[in-house]
Amino acid sequence: MTRVIEVPPHLDDRSFEQFAAGFGAWPPEEKLLLDARSAQWASPYGLIGMLTAGQALAEARCERPLLAVPTSPEVKSYWARIGFFRYAVDLFELHGKLPKASASGPSDALLDITPVRAMEDVHEAVNRISESAARILRAELGLERTATGRFSMALSEVCQNIVEHAGTSGWVAAQTYTFRRRLGRRVAVIAVSDAGIGFRRSLESTHAKRFGERWGDGAALEAALVQNVSRFRDPGRGQGFRQIKPFLDKWEGKISIRSGTARLAIVPVWDEDVPLSEHLPFFPGAQVQITIPAPEADAR
Amino acid sequence: MIETIRIGTLLRETLATPYRNLVTRPTGAAVRDRIEAALAESDCLTALLDFSDVELLDFSCADEVVAKLLLARASLTGRIVVLQGLREDQHEAIEQVLTYHGLTVVAVSGGGDCLPQLIGWVTPDVRLAFGCLCERGALDAAGLAFALGWPESKGREIMQALLERRLVRQEGEIYCPLTIA
Numbered sequence: 001m002t003r004v005i006e007v008p009p010h011l012d013d014r015s016f017e018q019f020a021a022g023f024g025a026w027p028p029e030e031k032l033l034l035d036a037r038s039a040q041w042a043s044p045y046g047l048i049g050m051l052t053a054g055q056a057l058a059e060a061r062c063e064r065p066l067l068a069v070p071t072s073p074e075v076k077s078y079w080a081r082i083g084f085f086r087y088a089v090d091l092f093e094l095h096g097k098l099p100k101a102s103a104s105g106p107s108d109a110l111l112d113i114t115p116v117r118a119m120e121d122v123h124e125a126v127n128r129i130s131e132s133a134a135r136i137l138r139a140e141l142g143l144e145r146t147a148t149g150r151f152s153m154a155l156s157e158v159c160q161n162i163v164e165h166a167g168t169s170g171w172v173a174a175q176t177y178t179f180r181r182r183l184g185r186r187v188a189v190i191a192v193s194d195a196g197i198g199f200r201r202s203l204e205s206t207h208a209k210r211f212g213e214r215w216g217d218g219a220a221l222e223a224a225l226v227q228n229v230s231r232f233r234d235p236g237r238g239q240g241f242r243q244i245k246p247f248l249d250k251w252e253g254k255i256s257i258r259s260g261t262a263r264l265a266i267v268p269v270w271d272e273d274v275p276l277s278e279h280l281p282f283f284p285g286a287q288v289q290i291t292i293p294a295p296e297a298d299a300r
Numbered sequence: 301m302i303e304t305i306r307i308g309t310l311l312r313e314t315l316a317t318p319y320r321n322l323v324t325r326p327t328g329a330a331v332r333d334r335i336e337a338a339l340a341e342s343d344c345l346t347a348l349l350d351f352s353d354v355e356l357l358d359f360s361c362a363d364e365v366v367a368k369l370l371l372a373r374a375s376l377t378g379r380i381v382v383l384q385g386l387r388e389d390q391h392e393a394i395e396q397v398l399t400y401h402g403l404t405v406v407a408v409s410g411g412g413d414c415l416p417q418l419i420g421w422v423t424p425d426v427r428l429a430f431g432c433l434c435e436r437g438a439l440d441a442a443g444l445a446f447a448l449g450w451p452e453s454k455g456r457e458i459m460q461a462l463l464e465r466r467l468v469r470q471e472g473e474i475y476c477p478l479t480i481a
Contacts, residue, residue: 119324123315126323130356149356149389156323156358164325243359243396 002066003028007036011046013256013289019049021281027060034092039070044173044191045289047084048113051171054091056195056284059168069096081106082173083113110136110188111155111174122159125172126152133174140176141186141294143251150247151188151292157240158192158288166196166285179293183270186294194285199224199259217260218278225257225264244290251292259286268293303344307365308353310334320355328364335369345379345469346478352385362390362397370403380466382478383407383419395419404465406478416478418467429458430467433477440473 005022008015023032034050042050050067057065067088070076079085080099088094111129115121130152137143137151155174162170172192179187196202200220207223208215223229228242241255248255248266256265256273263277270293311322314330322328339347349366351357357365370381386394386407398405398420406416415434418427432447433439439447445455459475462468469476 119326122324123317123319123321123327126321126356126358127319130321146387146389146392149387150392152321152356153323153358153389153393156321156356157360160324160360240359242400243393246392246396 001030002033003030004033004035007034007039007042007050008046009038009040011039011042011049013043013045013258013287016046016049016258016283016287017280019046020283023053023281023283026282026284027057027062031063032057032065034065034067037068037071037096039075040072041075042079043177044082044109044113044175044189045193045287047079047082048171048173048191048193049283049287051084051087051091051113052193052195052285052287053283054088055169058091059195065092067092067094069094069098071096073099081112082109082175083107087113087115087171109173109175111172111190113171113173115169116159116162116172116192116194117169119160119163122156122163125159126156129155129174136176137188141188141292143188143292143294147247147251147292151190154244154247154290155190155192157244158190158290161240161286161288162192162194162196165199165202166194167202168194168196168285170194170196170285179291183293185296188292190290191288193287196285198284198286199257203229216278217262218264218276221257221259221262221264222276225255225266248290248292251295253290253292255288255290257286257288258283301342301344302346302348303339303342304348304350305335305338306350306353307331307335308351311354320353322354322361322365323356323358325360325364328361329368331361332365332369335365336372339379346382347379348382348384350384351387351390354385354390357390357393359393359397362393366394366405367397367401367403370398370405371401378466380469380478381405382416384409391419404467406467408478423461425454425458426461426465426467429455429462430477433462433468433475438471438474438476440475444475 008018077099085098114125133152134148137148159172170193174190176188200217203220207229211219225241252268254268254271261280261282265273265275267273310331402421404418404420404422407419408416418430441455441459442452445452463470
């Protein structure tokens with residue numbers, strides 16, 4: 001029997017919960033079909049979330065899932081340009097016609113989907129984004145040079161978390177787009193996702209006791225993002241998220257981290273998100289999104 | 301004597317690539333090892349770490365390269381560490397990391413035309429005393445106290461704080477600001 005999981009037409013960090021709920025108990029026992037035929041748009045968070053699902057299913061030795069590709073030529077073309085199908089082909093049995101590589105054209109992404117398996121990949125991602133970030137962020141968001149440097153620094157820190165904590169590989173992508181519904185401004189978004197052990201298991205041996213019965217996915221996220229703890233004894237560790245916060249404060253940015261069944265966010269005034277969501281549908285690993293909006297005066 | 305260490309050169313030698321981005325903890329730790337090796341072979345009194353050909357410095361490397369170098373007092377053996385050629389975002393990354401650790405370091409601009417600055421955890425009195433020494437030159441504790449309108453005991457106390465943080469050099473009763481020109 002095959003379980004069909006509808007990929008929401010607009011797949012982003014919000015509708016991701018609907019996507020995650022489709023998997024049911026983890027790991028799913030049935031063969032899965034991810035049906036993306038109706039997809040109209042997907043954020044980097046959504047795209048690498050789908051890859052993470054495929055990776056987690058492979059690592060759980062589940063039957064290779066099917067993925068019905070979008071019917072919209074424009075959507076398919078964008079997914080191809082940003083590199084989604086390059087990696088999806090190894091994780092899913094793809095159904096539907098894919099655009100030819102030569103027909104999809106060059107990507108306009110800040111950072112195409114990039115696997116993060118080792119520290120060398122973090123270097124590669126930072127080097128690639130550094131080339132384009134200053135130009136694109138300045139032209140599209142009106143961010144000054146110091147802000148583009150900090151954007152790359154934030155990317156480096158969240159990617160290192162995968163290598164150091166996940167116990168497996170992950171993905172990163174970055175893009176600029178107009179955030180119509182919530183903000184009405186251009187935003188730059190970094191999305192990072194892995195299929196690893198998640199924050200709760202990463203921090204459990206060193207921090208669970210202190211939280212007692214409260215310990216869970218939500219408490220683990222709170223420990224990492226708010227209390228800046230790390231599983232490493234080195235006093236300089238666990239500061240990555242803490243160091244990103246002043247940058248987010250200055251630029252009215254948002255960070256949200258989802259792990260297991262919880263999601264914690266530092267919510268700027270322009271957003272209506274809740275700081276902590278618990279009892280969400282389980283999804284493997286950890287998913288991070290950093291959103292930096294264009295300054296209000298430069299909204300376009 | 302001043303030992304100038306070009307961090308960008310060490311980075312490229314460490315990674316064996318032309319990259320100018322100093323990112324990830326293992327890379328930062330490897331660069332710090334090379335700094336310590338260079339200092340072990342030098343009899344310099346001041347180690348001038350030049351960041352001018354580094355593009356990006358992330359928080360992990362600010363911690364591994366600068367904070368841990370300052371924390372490893374043994375390898376410095378009384379030397380003063382000075383940073384040069386920092387861009388604004390690099391300055392801020394180091395500032396955040398050093399403040400977290402309660403550390404302080406001296407930074408100078410690449411051209412050497414500005415007075416040295418303190419980066420990291422600094423009390424207002426220490427900052428004032430450091431600025432006074434940079435402007436007026438070497439002073440003893442009484443001279444500092446007189447210049448700032450403090451009691452002499454406070455002058456001694458703040459000079460000792462500067463010395464413990466290796467922000468000035470002591471020659472007998474005199475405390476000398478950095479001279480890197």
